[in-house]
Amino acid sequence: MGDLAHPSKVRALAQAHDLRPSRHLGQNFLVDENIVRKIIAAAHLNGTETVVEVGPGFGALTQELLRAAGRVVAVERDPRLVQILRQELGSPPHLLLVEGDARWADWPRLLEEAHALPPRQPGSGAGGVPEAGEPRAKVVANLPYAVTAPVLVSLLESGVAWERGVIMVQREVAERLTAPPGSRVYGALTCLVTYHADAQIVARVPPTVFWPPPQVESAVVALTFRPYPGAEDVPREQLFTVIRLAFQQRRKSLRQALKTRGAPWSRDGVDHALAQAGLDPLSRAEDLGLDQFLRLTEALFAF
Template identity: 40%
Template sequence: MTELLGPAEIRALAGRLGVVPTKRLGQNFVHDPNTVRRIVAAADLAPDDVVLEVGPGLGSLTLGLLAAGARVHAVEIDPVLAGALAETAAQHGASAGALTVHTADALRITAAELDPAPTALVANLPYNVAVPVVLNLLAELPTLRHGLVMVQKEVADRLIAGPGGKVYGIPSVKLAWYAAARSAGRVPPSVFWPVPNVDSGLVGFTRREPPRADVPRADVFRVVDAAFAQRRKTLRAALAGWAGGADRAAQVLVAAGVDPGARGEALGVGAFADIAAAANVTSTAPE
């Protein structure tokens, strides 16, 4: 039976490894076994899931995933932490064959490096790279069917926000391109070492088909970036640089069935895809 790490074990392990948590890497280690069990349960893993864990750190969540019977790819950028993870798992009763450790940057890892292919992402992500990591992995790993990530509460709110809200923006739309996202609860600072000065939030997601198959993702994301670069402007004005002029932007918006006087925060991902598709059509239409 796999034993989970508590506060004393976390500090002792960090001491043996000479690890001092750094803000640069966003290192806040979970030391509460009940929180780990809660995260694993909320991840709703199937028996055939292969889990990708990013930033396993000292191994708290890794042990929880292994205890649940998961096959785990652990991607850790810190070579000291990566080097100790397999031994920590073995010392706490985890199956040696169920864990593969990769000393790598999650922003650069490729599908070819992960065999068997991961189907679920479960991770405690540093706030400063949480959004790019999630989006990069969904783009790079089409086998990811679902996931649960723990991020700073402010980031969680942005990821799950829908059109019309104050925090709805680029992360909200881009995640919606890949998946349906939901809140899976709040996590207090007290379960981490060192204790952060903010709450964390759990974000669950389930992959779905993009809203349109006839327009490249990169084209849609360029529209999204332009629309939110100047949030207070109407889409006619905000998309002028992207479209080659305000009049051209208005033409594309009307063709997409979008009011040129609307603002980006009012649109769902499907509308952004419609705008990108309309731009492609009107740019190739005969004069």
């Protein structure tokens, strides 16, 4: 384990570069070796994959990803931290360090650039011999809390065939990502995650593992990506139009929410669609699982 996960090293680097953590950028830097190990273990790395990291900070997680993954794409918004990362990590040939905002990243292009890099050589760290063909893609990141939702949406909607994701997020967000239908925190983001992956909280994290410590607890969420059964029969854009409009007025009944002006279906057909989908018109958006949203979408756009 490298020293970039040590609080004293991080504070020394910050002082040397006159860097004060930015609340605006959600900068709370990971300074705990045990949590780094848990994240790396949950990622199931074997040296053949390309790993995307968002917000590498001082590089506590990055240096371990470089030892375990075939290639690493690290996207950092703060130019001061990019300079520090280049200084501390050197220039490993299997690292693509990008200065930019992950909310607007072109993930397919970045992965294509990364795939052109030579993979980590066998024997330079844990892992197996790189496989032939296109490397697999994973996300392993301590997501900046100020932009967790938009970055996650950017990754999920990128069109990349992710295999696995391990992300550290605010505990409330983790509960939202893994919430069952009927929960007060279940929402459109939950449905988006469910559409793409099975999500599970694998570790709860106290504020003390960060510098500076945030005012909230955190959690590590593992995402196992897979096609959602039956989703191939319903256009994705239609499905998430229904989900978005249903949750925009989540206090209203489905019948009321779906009859909103401007919806791309007939208002007169809403009652028929609800009946065809086998749904109570007085139920609310948070009562529906993704299977029910799929049935409702088919019924609404078929009328």
